Amino acid sequence: MDNVIRAIGDRAFSQRISRRSVLGAMMAAGVGVLTACGRTGEMAANVAPDGQLEDKLNIYTWGDYDDPEVLRAFSDRYDVVLQVDSYGSNEELMAKLGASRGTSGYDIVCPTDLEIPQLVENNLIQKLDMSLIPNFDTIDAAFKSQQHDPNDEYSIIKAWGTTGFVYDVQAISEELTSWEDFIRVAQDQASGATLLLEDPWEVVSIGLAAKGYDLNSSDEGELEEAREIVVEQIAPHVRAYASTVSTPMIQGGFKLLQAFNGDARQGFLEVSDPERWKYVFPTPTANLWTDTWCLATGAPHPDAAHEFINYIIAPEQATVEADYIGYSTGSKVFNDPDIEEQYDYPDLIFPDAEIVDRLTPSMRLGGEQTRVDIFTAAQVRSGS
Template sequence: MERHSIPRILIPSSSEGRVTRRLFLGGVLGAGAAAALAACAPAGKSDGGGGGDLRVYSWSEYDDPENLDGFTTKQVLVDSYSSNEEMISKLVAARGTSGYDIVIPTGVFIPQMAENELLEELDLSRLTNFEKLNPAFRGQAWDPDNTYSVCKFWGTTGFAYDTQVIQRELTSWEDFVDAVKNEASGRTALSDDPGEICAILPFIKGWNQSTQDPAELEQIRTFLVDELAPHISAFDSAPGGGAIPQGSQALVHTWNGEARRGILASPDPDRWKWVLPTPETNLWMDNWAIVKGAENIDAAYEFIDYSLAPEAALLNTEYVGYGTGIDGTEEAAREAGVERLEMIFPTEEETQRMYTGEINEAQQVRMEIVAEMKARAGA
């Protein structure tokens, strides 16, 4: 299929690669069972009558606090996770007693979450602002009828570097790897995401980022464990809140909004440079979804619909640094003078170099590779 035929649309490189229920459960529990089982259900869990607070399990700093405070139906309490695998493993281990009402999975994980009965089917008639979502961000291959999910944010993956430490221009994934091994050795953070980490070499080699080829996977293992791991100092999915503004890392592999958040918070933002690397990189969509058995379903619908309204979407875009897919947000952000807009909305030329990965039979291998890499890095 033509991966780049429609810019600005998140299209999986294949609609195949479905994962069996057994592999999915084994993979996520193998990756995060200890953390999941150690984590108790959030405090204040209601008695089943829809009382208590609305509880959201989300990525770090993923809503403008003004939006959270402006929702008056219930108090919104948010816990954060650093990877889809961490979130899923907790839901699986809780067996319907996690206490959460809303989660924000990345699109490619949704078919397996639905198959394993982790998500409620949506009644789109209860989301009056769904029609404000641009058609390009509806009906993705992993949820063609928006049965379980609605776009919250979309973005891409690259890296930011400290130009006071790395005093040359970096533009490609090859440049990134070279800097990891040289100027940024011991001061490089990777996102805590197996798919993103394992995609670095495929982007360089021109392989599919979600490759299932055994020979290519073995090369990825050697590259990450033997070549890169000795130079990595952290696996961090939220460097915008620490590593970048504090300058504790010189090179940070991350998402565009997270990089923007960190650069804006830096006391010297001009020392940081964001790179959307060549030749290719990832394009992803994170989604609103309601947890199976949620105790506050009415409030969950109200909060999702409230967040899809153009005013709330603009606040979230400015605060978090990602597009929401709501029509007119980019234009409204430009009129409002939102800073570093180029980091939020890639150009059409840049989107032509992006494509979405998939969850397939190699997912467990990727998680094993990254676990081995972390052990070797001592991070």
């Protein structure tokens, strides 16, 4: 079973594509078949007549966002051929599902939490049968009954993370702790060597946070103040916009990089001189995002989909997944403080409670087009 196709080859010899990485091509993971291993006991209505799960499962998710060994183990155990295609943004996912209207052929999709209400409203995802996912009990209560799905009907947490920045401590002579520090140093010691995320919400949030405003603000006056910071103060000093920082950290040429915590951890694991870099969970706030497991409307293999979700959220898989992707999966298993000792750079996977308490969950409250306009103007100002 060696035919799991990775986005850029073997993990030991390549820079992994992050959960936010823009991926144009699809990643087909043709995870092989061994002996039949049908589920016994009560079956859902879509189980094949012989009592086995459907023999295929199609997943549409962020690039390189699951450990191939975990996928292979599921395929081997349940005799299911697994195909994994990847997207680079929630917008790409929404467009695919919206165009197909229930005929995409995908069973499982992995949108970010703020997209759930819109997906439900447009009938692009369907309710989960929670009786087929008993391992939902292993999910920490903090990640249940969230605003995007208050009754836990449509989604289950896949991973959660936040946004901050990495800086080169050899090139920047002061300790950085805030978004105000980020803005100031971008114009000075890191001018021409700053990287911003390829994400309008995240980039505009730098300006909103620095001014002490709600990151979800739809107030045009506040967004205009953020525009001045992003477009006029930061953008002229930005060298690139990207969705992952590990490759830029390795290749060099950058001193200050806006980054997701798990992606930054991957950079620390891959660079030859990790002591040169420091990750900051900046004050006063930053995004708290959650990616989720959902069942696509028209899923052709719903029983296999439920079995997969139940399998991958179990504690045994949750711990492996967290190490591979660099983000906590929301499992109760992580409530044991000793478990952090199993991981490299555990502080990047499991931020302290003091940090989590000041984060802001992203929501759609208006102003989305303004954010896109600000981001576009920033890219033009940067010459990107």
